[in-house]
Amino acid sequence: MAGTRRRGEELEATILDAAWAEIMKNGYPRLTMEGVAARARTGKQVIYRRWPDRAQLAIAAIRHTLGPLVSEVPQTGSLREDLLTVLRRMADRGRQYRPDLFYGLLAEAPDSATGFGTVLPGVIREILENAVARGELAHADLPPRVVSLPADLLRYEGLRNAHRWGQEATEAEIEQLLTEILDDVFLPLVLTLAGPGVSP
Amino acid sequence: MAGTRRRGEELEATILDAAWAEIMKNGYPRLTMEGVAARARTGKQVIYRRWPDRAQLAIAAIRHTLGPLVSEVPQTGSLREDLLTVLRRMADRGRQYRPDLFYGLLAEAPDSATGFGTVLPGVIREILENAVARGELAHADLPPRVVSLPADLLRYEGLRNAHRWGQEATEAEIEQLLTEILDDVFLPLVLTLAGPGVSP
DNA sequence: GTTCTAAGAGACGGCGCGTCTCTAACAGCG
DNA sequence: CGCTGTTAGAGACGCGCCGTCTCTTAGAAC
Numbered sequence: 001m002a003g004t005r006r007r008g009e010e011l012e013a014t015i016l017d018a019a020w021a022e023i024m025k026n027g028y029p030r031l032t033m034e035g036v037a038a039r040a041r042t043g044k045q046v047i048y049r050r051w052p053d054r055a056q057l058a059i060a061a062i063r064h065t066l067g068p069l070v071s072e073v074p075q076t077g078s079l080r081e082d083l084l085t086v087l088r089r090m091a092d093r094g095r096q097y098r099p100d101l102f103y104g105l106l107a108e109a110p111d112s113a114t115g116f117g118t119v120l121p122g123v124i125r126e127i128l129e130n131a132v133a134r135g136e137l138a139h140a141d142l143p144p145r146v147v148s149l150p151a152d153l154l155r156y157e158g159l160r161n162a163h164r165w166g167q168e169a170t171e172a173e174i175e176q177l178l179t180e181i182l183d184d185v186f187l188p189l190v191l192t193l194a195g196p197g198v199s200p
Numbered sequence: 201m202a203g204t205r206r207r208g209e210e211l212e213a214t215i216l217d218a219a220w221a222e223i224m225k226n227g228y229p230r231l232t233m234e235g236v237a238a239r240a241r242t243g244k245q246v247i248y249r250r251w252p253d254r255a256q257l258a259i260a261a262i263r264h265t266l267g268p269l270v271s272e273v274p275q276t277g278s279l280r281e282d283l284l285t286v287l288r289r290m291a292d293r294g295r296q297y298r299p300d301l302f303y304g305l306l307a308e309a310p311d312s313a314t315g316f317g318t319v320l321p322g323v324i325r326e327i328l329e330n331a332v333a334r335g336e337l338a339h340a341d342l343p344p345r346v347v348s349l350p351a352d353l354l355r356y357e358g359l360r361n362a363h364r365w366g367q368e369a370t371e372a373e374i375e376q377l378l379t380e381i382l383d384d385v386f387l388p389l390v391l392t393l394a395g396p397g398v399s400p
Numbered sequence: 401g402t403t404c405t406a407a408g409a410g411a412c413g414g415c416g417c418g419t420c421t422c423t424a425a426c427a428g429c430g
Numbered sequence: 431c432g433c434t435g436t437t438a439g440a441g442a443c444g445c446g447c448c449g450t451c452t453c454t455t456a457g458a459a460c
Contacts, residue, residue: 004456005406005407005408005455005456005457006407007406007407007456007457007458011407028307029307029308032446032447032448033447033448033449034446034447034448035447037408037409041408042407042408042409043407043408043409043410044409044410044448044449044450045406045407045408045409045449045450045451046406046407046408048449048450049406049407099310100307100310103303103304103306103307103310104303104307106303106306106359107228107229107300107303107304107307108229110299110300110303143380143384145380145381145384145385146384146385149353149385152353152356153349153352153353153356155356156352156353156355156356156359159306159356159359160317180343180345181345184343184345184346185345185346185349185389188389188392188393189385189388189389189392192388192389192392193388204425205424205425205426205437205438205439206438207425207426207427207437207438211438232415232416232417233416233417233418234415234416234417235416237439237440241439242438242439242440243438243439243440243441244417244418244419244440244441245418245419245420245437245438245439245440246437246438246439248418248419249437249438
């Protein structure tokens with residue numbers, strides 16, 4: 001009983017699970033090292049040995065419980081459908097967080113948190129190139145700001161309304177948001193700049 | 201000497217000035233009620249009597265030191281110039297904050313902080329209507345998401361890169377950002393949806 | 401078996417929280 | 431002008447968590 005000490009991966013996983021549980025239970029603002037240590041039945045020192053502060057701990061916990069955002073680029077055969085798929089995936093993930101988590105991380109570890117939004121634009125670029133290959137677009141030579149537009153808008157909306165997300169009844173609300181981003185903004189813009197028959 | 205007690209407006213102003221000074225000196229994360237009380241040479245109770253927590257205090261301090269964002273809608277005679285003026289104003293203001301201020305407020309008082317971005321879309325709508333009156337646009341019947349697009353993008357960029365703003369050498373960087381928002385995204389989109397000769 | 405790393409547990413001083421208490425300055429009222 | 435009620439100014443208080451440090455001992459390495 002007393003003679004069972006966890007080590008390495010096992011211990012690490014226990015701590016990260018405990019940290020995630022604490023975040024989900026109390027929210028990030030009330031995430032305390034002492035609380036995590038108690039829940040994982042270990043000492044604070046063991047945690048401090050691995051992560052310098054609660055922000056890094058939280059980031060590690062996120063990466064540990066939720067895997068990578070996109071495993072592969074969707075190929076539905078339609079530009080709009082491809083984009084919708086990937087945005088939906090991002091929105092779904094956004095709803096797994098407690099609202100205050102993002103805010104706290106941005107406040108306490110801006111540099112580490114900045115790396116979060118770097119995946120999606122690359123994926124979107126690929127989706128656009130696939131659309132070119134199918135003939136849906138004339139070219140994919142778009143300004144970076146345009147390419148990252150849908151991800152930026154979605155993330156911005158998530159930041160602004162995070163405290164309302166995650167509640168019930170927002171399923172349809174989010175679907176509407178995605179539709180607006182694509183149909184009101186992104187697709188009209190992309191079709192203007194690179195629709196079939198538009199030279200680069 | 202000892203016989204001089206401040207009251208009402210005077211006292212309030214002193215406290216808010218002190219709070220702002222503390223924010224600018226230590227940053228929002230290290231804004232403490234005790235620090236503000238000490239700097240304003242008053243008691244904590246005096247502060248708690250007026251503001252329930254440091255988030256509300258900070259918001260009051262912001263409103264006290266920086267006035268309203270836009271006093272009047274610009275009328276330069278050109279849509280692009282009007283928009284640029286108002287975005288520039290917003291960006292300038294953004295640089296007055298310490299980076300972490302926004303994050304902290306979003307984390308601790310999301311509801312109060314949400315009210316922040318409600319002014320600009322109204323202004324932009326007016327600018328668009330002026331452009332219609334001059335014949336630059338066919339109509340101003342655009343989806344709300346489109347109207348708030350430039351403000352959203354600018355604010356998002358501010359959130360993401362707040363920790364880099366406020367440093368030196370970003371003057372040109374910001375000008376470039378504004379140009380991209382307008383020339384790569386907003387103006388092409390608006391001209392597509394409501395350029396001269398486009399029916400509603 | 402011996403050695404050495406690190407887990408588990410807790411003590412420690414420090415800081416800021418939010419509440420409470422006390423006093424005396426001063427505004428309002430007669 | 432004096433009385434009264436409010437509240438500024440100042441500090442003490444218990445609490446929770448910080449980050450560091452100490453100590454014992456499990457168990458990996460050799």
